[in-house]
């Protein structure tokens with residue numbers, strides 16, 4: 240049985256099929272990239288898997304158990320975590336306090352500024368910061384961090400829920416090329432060392448082709464290709480979508496519009 244199995248997942252907005260019968264699987268120790276041009280249906284797919292958006296049809300199974308119809312909170316508690324495009328850290332709190340907050344939330348405890356919460360889950364928070372190499376900056380306010388480091392904290396926060404599957408919708412948005420590679424390289428390490436299963440979207444093909452174990456490609460809501468990096472690179476339909484229609488591809492070096 241697959242850890243995550245998405246079957247014939249669909250979303251219609253009025254007459255527009257934003258996602259049209261998309262199926263794929265994801266297993267532990269796998270970094271799966273979901274790519275496609277703007278408007279292909281990537282975010283909509285993430286939102287349905289994470290429970291932020293109700294699906295119009297299909298199934299999302301975690302270890303064979305149906306997630307469709309559950310709240311995003313229940314889905315998170317069952318082991319499907321999520322990072323968002325916008326970093327969700329509190330600038331006024333320190334790095335470790337942000338991670339402690341995430342742990343408190345996971346354990347369904349309420350954070351209070353007035354109670355001495357400082358000691359709660361501190362060791363656990365430090366272990367999570369260690370995973371993302373941020374333990375040295377634990378006591379700095381998040382407002383002082385470089386953007387790439389904020390993203391690392393955000394990653395540590397999403398690991399606080401002990402996800403088995405992590406959904407990362409454009410985790411490197413707004414980052415410089417070197418930072419992008421560093422973050423996705425770190426995620427790849429976590430995937431390999433901790434057998435995490437990660438589904439991510441990424442606009443930089445260089446990053447996708449460097450780190451993904453497998454790639455699925457959406458275009459106009461339909462899954463048009465699936466395979467290894469090499470298979471995807473050479474897939475005629477993918478080449479057509481990216482190179483044949485004037486869509487924009489972002490590489491590490493430049494953002495280039497292919498005529």
Ligand SMILES: Nc1ncnc2c1ncn2[C@@H]1O[C@H](COP(=O)(O)OP(=O)(O)OP(=O)(O)O)[C@@H](O)[C@H]1O
Nearest residue numbers: 252255256257275276277278279280281282283284
């Ligand atoms: N709430 C909504 N109401 C109506 N149409 C929507 C809604 N959300 C998305 N869409 C449409 O669904 C399609 C897929 O959008 P989606 O945001 O999932 O694409 P995407 O692949 O994530 O794009 P991008 O790379 O630009 O983020 C688009 O045609 C979009 O206009």
